[in-house]
Amino acid sequence: MAQVHLKDVVKRYGALDVVHSINLSISEGEFVVLVGPSGCGKSTTLRMVAGLEAISDGEVRIGDRVVNDLPPRERNLAMVFQNYALYPHMTVRENLGFSLKIAKRSQREIDAAVNEAAEILALTPLMDRKPGALSGGQRQRVAMGRAIVRQPDVFLFDEPLSNLDAKLRTQMRVEIKKLHQKVGSTVIYVTHDQIEAMTLADRIVIMRDGHIVQVGTPLEVFERPLNTFVATFIGSPPMNLLSGVIQDGAVVLADGTTIPTPPDLRVAEGRKVSLGIRADNIMPEGHSLPPSAHMAQVEMPVLLTEPLGTETLLFTQLAGTEVQAKMLNPRPVRPGEVLRFGIALDKCHLFDAETGASLRS
Amino acid sequence: MASASQHRLRKRLLRVAHLTGLFLAMCVICLPGLWVVLNSFRPTVEIMAKPPVWVPQSLSLDHYRAMFGGAGEGGIPVLTYFRNSLIVSVTSTLIALLVGMAGGYAFARYKFKGKAAMFVALMASRAVPGVALSLPLFIIFGRTGIIDTHFGLILVYVSMNVPFTIWLIDGFFRQVPKELAEAAEIDGCTRWQAFWRVEFPVARAGIASAGIFAFLTSWNEYALASQLTRSANSKTMPVGLLDFTSQFTLNWGGMCALAVLMIIPALALTFLVQKHLIAGLTFGGVKG
Numbered sequence: 001m002a003q004v005h006l007k008d009v010v011k012r013y014g015a016l017d018v019v020h021s022i023n024l025s026i027s028e029g030e031f032v033v034l035v036g037p038s039g040c041g042k043s044t045t046l047r048m049v050a051g052l053e054a055i056s057d058g059e060v061r062i063g064d065r066v067v068n069d070l071p072p073r074e075r076n077l078a079m080v081f082q083n084y085a086l087y088p089h090m091t092v093r094e095n096l097g098f099s100l101k102i103a104k105r106s107q108r109e110i111d112a113a114v115n116e117a118a119e120i121l122a123l124t125p126l127m128d129r130k131p132g133a134l135s136g137g138q139r140q141r142v143a144m145g146r147a148i149v150r151q152p153d154v155f156l157f158d159e160p161l162s163n164l165d166a167k168l169r170t171q172m173r174v175e176i177k178k179l180h181q182k183v184g185s186t187v188i189y190v191t192h193d194q195i196e197a198m199t200l201a202d203r204i205v206i207m208r209d210g211h212i213v214q215v216g217t218p219l220e221v222f223e224r225p226l227n228t229f230v231a232t233f234i235g236s237p238p239m240n241l242l243s244g245v246i247q248d249g250a251v252v253l254a255d256g257t258t259i260p261t262p263p264d265l266r267v268a269e270g271r272k273v274s275l276g277i278r279a280d281n282i283m284p285e286g287h288s289l290p291p292s293a294h295m296a297q298v299e300m301p302v303l304l305t306e307p308l309g310t311e312t313l314l315f316t317q318l319a320g321t322e323v324q325a326k327m328l329n330p331r332p333v334r335p336g337e338v339l340r341f342g343i344a345l346d347k348c349h350l351f352d353a354e355t356g357a358s359l360r361s
Numbered sequence: 362m363a364s365a366s367q368h369r370l371r372k373r374l375l376r377v378a379h380l381t382g383l384f385l386a387m388c389v390i391c392l393p394g395l396w397v398v399l400n401s402f403r404p405t406v407e408i409m410a411k412p413p414v415w416v417p418q419s420l421s422l423d424h425y426r427a428m429f430g431g432a433g434e435g436g437i438p439v440l441t442y443f444r445n446s447l448i449v450s451v452t453s454t455l456i457a458l459l460v461g462m463a464g465g466y467a468f469a470r471y472k473f474k475g476k477a478a479m480f481v482a483l484m485a486s487r488a489v490p491g492v493a494l495s496l497p498l499f500i501i502f503g504r505t506g507i508i509d510t511h512f513g514l515i516l517v518y519v520s521m522n523v524p525f526t527i528w529l530i531d532g533f534f535r536q537v538p539k540e541l542a543e544a545a546e547i548d549g550c551t552r553w554q555a556f557w558r559v560e561f562p563v564a565r566a567g568i569a570s571a572g573i574f575a576f577l578t579s580w581n582e583y584a585l586a587s588q589l590t591r592s593a594n595s596k597t598m599p600v601g602l603l604d605f606t607s608q609f610t611l612n613w614g615g616m617c618a619l620a621v622l623m624i625i626p627a628l629a630l631t632f633l634v635q636k637h638l639i640a641g642l643t644f645g646g647v648k649g
Contacts, residue, residue, distance in 0.1 A: 052543050072546040079547045085540035089562045097547035102558075150548070 078147035276349035453518035461526025468535035533567025
């Protein structure tokens with residue numbers, strides 16, 4: 001177990017900066033998820049920590065060692081790759097024990113460590129198979145087993161679940177979380193899937209274009225997004241954003257609809273803003289959560305419905321913008337039907353229309 | 362019902378036609394080889410008979426006996442030729458494989474200046490017919506005194522085979538995901554260990570096939586060897602075949618017998634390695 005510190009870390013390819021001066025401190029035993037759209041530099045950052053990618057500038061520290069110039073083998077890490085990278089010519093047992101064999105441990109030690117890892121991951125019946133004879137989920141578990149056998153300081157995961165089908169992904173997500181609770185190692189996990197990030201992380205690091213946009217616990221980034229990028233990236237369905245202008249303490253939308261500003265926000269008159277409302281905070285009357293102290297009402301036509309069982313997702317329109325709303329205890333809704341919706345104002349967000357920055361702080 | 366049986370009949374007819382076609386094609390490919398083997402066991406009279414004798418009347422080992430016999434009885438230094446061939450082919454194949462592995466790996470894994478141009482140049486060097494080089498080679502080898510030596514032939518065959526082995530092995534290393542080596546490095550390997558313990562075994566099948574091609578090229582090469590070898594010092598088996606021609610006669614039977622001896626090791630090697638050629642080409646370690 002170890003802390004990981006990134007200080008002003010830069011990755012440059014020729015004249016192109018792909019990671020711009022990143023600062024991040026990860027404490028011992030923490031599960032940190034780097035999340036962002038593809039090309040945001042999250043994998044590159046992880047690979048720099050792993051030593052698979054040279055660091056152009058700045059400093060990476062693991063524990064109390066600066067590891068900038070250490071090769072991967074001297075950093076005492078384990079990494080799970082997106083395509084698993086199991087050694088195809090070795091059996092599961094050999095795959096699991098490979099790192100210990102390289103480290104010239106005794107056969108007894110290797111057997112003990114391998115058997116323990118196999119026990120944890122339920123791989124025991126598969127030990128003599130080659131990776132080619134395993135299913136996707138089994139390969140994934142072998143890859144994880146290979147990582148825990150080493151008892152590394154830090155676990156690195158590079159989109160480990162993106163090759164699995166939806167059901168298996170949910171299952172493996174739980175297994176990874178359990179594993180972390182059991183082993184307690186520091187974990188850096190890269191994904192583009194915000195649900196994985198929310199469910200797994202102690203802290204989420206949201207990246208875009210080589211910059212860190214926001215760092216926080218899952219609830220922090222969900223409830224207090226720093227800008228529209230985070231607001232729309234985290235949470236499913238994405239937050240609805242309605243453009244408008246502040247007049248008399250209310251947001252006036254393009255078609256003249258007036259929605260009061262969230263209660264704890266003071267915004268200058270005439271300022272152009274985006275009003276952010278999550279689908280969970282805009283629900284049709286009679287199918288919603290108990291109303292809070294600050295509610296606003298709007299009428300919107302329903303264009304499309306997505307029944308999900310316990311709730312139905314309603315695609316509606318307000319001032320020319322598509323708005324997604326949730327309907328609890330759903331009843332069938334005809335397309336075109338106009339419903340009256342309640343907006344929980346204290347859960348709404350205001351962003352500057354130009355910069356996208358949150359007006360909350 | 363009628364149409365179903367018609368369908369079945371048509372399917373059967375197609376199958377018969379298919380097999381007949383295959384049989385004819387195989388005849389065209391195999392007959393010369395079979396004829397060589399057959400002739401090596403037949404008396405010269407029968408080989409030369411016109412019209413040809415298709416079904417052999419008598420078979421004997423006379424040609425083989427004569428070949429291994431003394432000089433006066435039409436014997437030639439078969440074992441020496443065989444040894445020369447073996448030394449030259451095996452050595453040049455090993456060197457070509459080593460260079461090919463280094464080069465192929467570099468082309469598959471690294472980015473460097475002039476990579477594309479270098480690759481094209483290597484391939485273009487294969488487009489030059491070997492015979493066109495025989496005279497310059499003869500002169501240079503003559504001047505440097507490496508004519509009629511194993512070393513000279515090995516040099517030629519290595520340079521003939523290297524572009525090809527690089528090209529083949531490059532292709533096989535491209536199929537080995539680079540994450541495998543990265544995983545090995547994280548697991549504690551040095552770059553060198555990662556190559557030998559992970560990437561090399563995974564690409565082994567491809568490297569074996571490059572080896573076979575290189576070996577067969579050297580083993581069967583005639584045009585250059587006939588120019589660059591003079592005596593039993595370095596003469597290889599293909600050149601040895603010419604020993605059976607003299608001013609007025611052509612000893613077809615002896616030639617065929619030597620040809621059979623040439624085919625055997627090549628065939629044996631192919632059989633030995635073919636398991637590797639087929640197996641291991643399906644990688645299961647990563648999922649795309």
